[in-house]
Amino acid sequence: MEFVSPEGLRLDGRRPMEMRQLRAKIGAVDKAHGSAYFEMGNTKVIAAVYGPREVQNRSQQLNDQALVRCEYTMANFSTGDRRRKPKGDRRSTEISLVIRQTMEACIMTHLMPRSQIDIFVQVLQADGGTRSACINAATLALADAGIPMHDLVTSCSAGYLNSTPLLDLNYVEDSAGGPDVTVGILPKSTKVTLLQMDSKLPMDIFENVMQLATEGCKAVANYIREVLLEKTKERQKFHGV
Amino acid sequence: MAIAEPTNNSPSYIDKLVVPGDVVLDLSSMSNQTIKLGGGLRQDCDSITAMKAGMLRFSKPNKYWVESSQKRYVPSAGDAVLGIVVDTKAENFLIDIKGPALAYLPVLAFEGGTRRNIPKFEVGTLIYVRVVKANIGMNPDLSCMDASGKAAEFGPLKDGYMFETSTGLSRMLLSSPACPVLEALGKKLSFEIAVGLNGRVWVNAAAPSTVILVSNAIMNSETLTSVQQKLMVDKLLQRTQ
Amino acid sequence: MEQRLASTWRMSVNEKKFIESSLLSDLRADGRRPFDYRRLTIKFGREDGSSEVQLGNTHVMAFVTSQLVQPYRDRPNEGTLSFYTEFSPMADPSFEAGRPGEFAVELGRIIDRGLRESKAVDTESLCVISGKLVWAIRIDVHILDNGGNLVDAANIAALAALSTFRRPECTLGGEDGQELIVHPPEVRDPIPLIIHHLPVAVTFGFIGKESIMVIDPTHLEEAVMGGRMTVTLNTNGDVCAIQKAGGDGILQSVIMQCLRIASVKAGDISSKIKNAVESFNTERALRKIKRHSSSSAVEVSEPAQKGGTELSRTHVGRLNSTPEESGVGQSNGMEVDGKILQQETSRRDSGAQSFIGGPSSW
Structure with missing residues (x-):
């Protein structure tokens, strides 16, 4: 199947190095201490953060840092066929672990010992790149909750089909069986914190694809910064000078 | 098993290996004596039986105990x-x-x-x-x-490196005259060492390589005789110099 | 809460600082250099498809089994490969019995991705009847002792077990040609799996603020490290899978450096696996020859038994070829002549044990 036409257009009309449309809204969940809604093309996710608050399970309390918990679920209606098990299957467990460890890298946990931070991410519509959208949404939600962080974490995916590196794969391109590289970076230092890859790729092509995904992450970072600055300005108007 | 000859058991078991269930002393043959029982022995009406596998020891005037080596420590006063x-x-x-x-x-x-x-x-x-x-x-x-x-x-204790051994090894390290491993190491290297009877040993030296050498030498000397220990230390020192 | 606190393994601040500071002089706590692997031993059980790997103090076992199942609807021509892990609490006090924890799921998925997505095992050859019956290969890995770096050890165990696994041969037979006959191993030799390449996992740990890389972290180093990355690659220069799930950030150049080092290590490990598998296969072949010589000695004493198994026929045929040299005419090795066999029987009983020696024993 052809994923890149001879003119260089992909199935949805994008160029190989073009990302999908990004949209973000902060404060989507009223009850949560911080929340955000993030869209990457047709992938829509919502993230809610609670904390820092008292540890619910005293035996898991850490005396020198905050306990970070994360739960990734996909809504039953998020994919084409109705999903019978939204959470608890192995893929969700792994992605929960991945998101938790990625966010732990940027949260300053030692400033909040003996407390707990919960991150809940739910995928409302899945069209490829759900992992990246979840991390971006979680970053916004954590910033909204005012939890101290070293840096933002942004994520984007890239692939390699028809001998072309493609940025931000959608579901059809993802399930084509080609390689799928998901990268999460800390934008200020461009250090890579999350890197996942499956399928086979020669090493030099992998470097190009990873580079492309990193550029995508930087673009997402710029967008997230803008959204955050706008929201903060809005809030300052009510509280401030 | 040992019930057949109760009276001859007491002298023959001292400094010999016993296993749980061995009757080491028969009290009916001794009267008007107070005996102090240390770890690993229990009184069963008129006989003293061993609870642990190890070597039976006796110290004047009347203390008996079983010396064994485990990975866990049983706290006792004065250690x-x-x-x-x-x-x-x-x-x-x-x-x-x-x-x-x-x-x-x-x-x-x-x-x-x-x-x-x-x-x-x-x-x-x-x-x-x-x-x-x-x-x-x-x-x-x-x-x-x-x-x-x-x-x-x-x-x-500041700096240095701590590693875990069995309780028997830590007793050997603390025995006097000096344990062969420590003697051989001390001839060529200078280091500080603290041995806990609960199987933890702390080593500190100026250079990390010395610390690593000392810790590995001690961990290897668990089952070696004194001659073998000296040879092992010599070999290790030769390899690094 | 105190009960739980008393039973967990604890680490002191001194150990953490020492590991970080000794790494600055390129030394690790057990005397290795940063890019050295621990001693690796690969052993096999008597059955095909079972392996036992010891990497330093880490001890794992892998078993491969196969079953005939219906294929997935969207892949009617391919067999399936599934990977399961068993984290027994005897390996580490922090493992809990029952449901696999997050770490067990992550390990299973890393190795699963490395094997399945990179098409290391040929799944199309596992198809028996398209759309109805395919072979499902199941790999079970049991962790016996956690000394650190379970991913690499489990991966090596799985690869070794897959390389020595043989599945029964099956043919379509019966009246309408649609019935499936699965031949037991005594009748027909089981067939090995077709493995295109060996995806070897190499795990890096990043310790300290400078994120110094170490390969094959021990249990102690795992507790101290700030980030971990597992790279799965094969000897053809392909990267099969990468898993770096959060943790400290590292630069892209460092990632490429890790990949280059990992490809060298992967080459070492693949050759070790291949050598171990080869020696196991030669042993297996030797064992088979010994076994068949004893079985054919029994058959030969009843030459009237017709419809004997193919195997005994071929072996008797081989035994019969030597009488040609001694001048006893025998046209077709396959046709068994009772009389000649009876002549040979007396010599056979003494010579059966030394059959491996071949014609020279006659």
């Missing part, structure tokens, strides 16, 4: 052990000494300790302490002073 701080409470520090329960170190149990100068130990500090009380069923009590109230080298 000097290495503990790790787990938590700080109002009255005590909670210390882990590799025993069945955590031990309490009162905050005032330091030389010249008053309410005003309570030391601050962070979680994970390594401390050289003395076991004061170790009753069955209660958490052991520790102290950073010796019996007369002096500090005598008890207290937190």
Whole structure:
């Protein structure tokens, strides 16, 4: 199947190095201490953060840092066929672990010992790149909750089909069986914190694809910064000078 | 088994290996004597049986005990052990000494300790302490002073490297005359060492390579005779120089 | 809460600082250099498809079994490969019995991705009847002792077990040609799996603020490290899978450096696996020859038994070829002549044990 036409257009009309449309809204969940809604093309996710608050399970309390918990679920209606098990299957467990460890890298946990931070991410519509959208949404939600962080974490995916590196794969391109590289970076230092890859790729092509995904992450970072600055300005108007 | 000849057992088992169930003493043959039983022995009506596998020892005038080597430590009063701080409470520090329960170190149990100068130990500090009380069923009590109230080298240990061994090996390291491994190492290298009877050993030296050499040499010497130990140390030293 | 605190393994601040500072002089706590692997031993059980790997103090076992199942609807021509892990609490006090924890799921998925997505095992050859019956290969890995770096050890165990696994041969037979006959191993030799390449996992740990890389972290180093990355690659220069799930950030150049080092290590490990598998296969072949010589000695004493198994026929045929040299005419090795066999029987009983020696024993 052809994923890149001879003119260089992909199935949805994008160029190989073009990302999908990004949209973000902060404060989507009223009850949560911080929340955000993030869209990457047709992938829509919502993230809610609670904390820092008292540890619910005293035996898991850490005396020198905050306990970070994360739960990734996909809504039953998020994919084409109705999903019978939204959470608890192995893929969700792994992605929960991945998101938790990625966010732990940027949260300053030692400033909040003996407390707990919960991150809940739910995928409302899945069209490829759900992992990246979840991390971006979680970053916004954590910033909204005012939890101290070293840096933002942004994520984007890239692939390699028809001998072309493609940025931000959608579901059809993802399930084509080609390689799928998901990268999460800390934008200020461009250090890579999350890197996942499956399928086979020669090493030099992998470097190009990873580079492309990193550029995508930087673009997402710029967008997230803008959204955050706008929201903060809005809030300052009510509280401030 | 041993019931057939009760009276001949007492002299023949001293300094010999016993297994659980062996009757080592028959009290009906001794009268008007007080016998002190140490670890590993239990009284069963008129006979003393071994509870642990090990070597039966006797010290004048009347102490019997079984010496065995395990990975876990059974706290007993008067031992000097290495503990790790787990938590700080109002009255005590909670210390882990590799025993069945955590031990309490009162905050005032330091030389010249008053309410005003309570030391601050962070979680994970390594401390050289003395076991004061170790009753069955209660958490052991520790102290950073010796019996007369002096500090005598008890207290937190800075830098260096700690590793775990069996209780038998740590007893051998503390035996006098000096243990062959330590003697052979001490001839060529200079280092500081603290041995806890609970199977923890702390080594410190100027260069990390010395520390690594010493720790690996000690860990390897568990089952070697004194001649083999000297050879092993020589080989290790040759390889690094 | 105190009960739980008393039973977990604890680490002191001194150990953490020592590991970080000795790494600055390129030394690790057990005397290795940063890019050295621990000693690796690969052993096999008597059955095909079972392996036992010891990497330093880490001890794992892997078993491969196969079953005939219906294929997935969207892949009617391919067999399936599934990977399961068993984290027994005897390996580490922090493992809990029952449901696999997050770490067990992550390990299973890393190895699963490395094997399945990179098409290391040929799944199309596992198809028996398209759309109805395919072979499902199931790999079970049991962790016996956790000394650190379970991913690499489990991966090596799985690869070794897959390389020595043989599945029964099956043919379509019966009246309408649609019935499936699965031949037991005594009748027909089981067939090995077709493995295109060996995806080897190499795990890096990043310790300290400078994120110094170490390969094959021990249990102690795992507790101290700030980030971990597992790279799965094969000896053809392909990267099959990468897993770096959060943790400290590292630069892209460092990632490429890790990949280059990993490809060298992967080459070492693949050759070790291949050598171990080869020696196991030669042993297996030797064992088979010994076994068949004893079985054919029994058959030969009843030459009237017709419809004997193919195997005994071929072996008797081989035994019969030697009488040609001694001048006893025998046209077709396959046709068994009772009389000649009876002549040979007496010599056979003494010579059966030394059959491996071949014609020279006659």
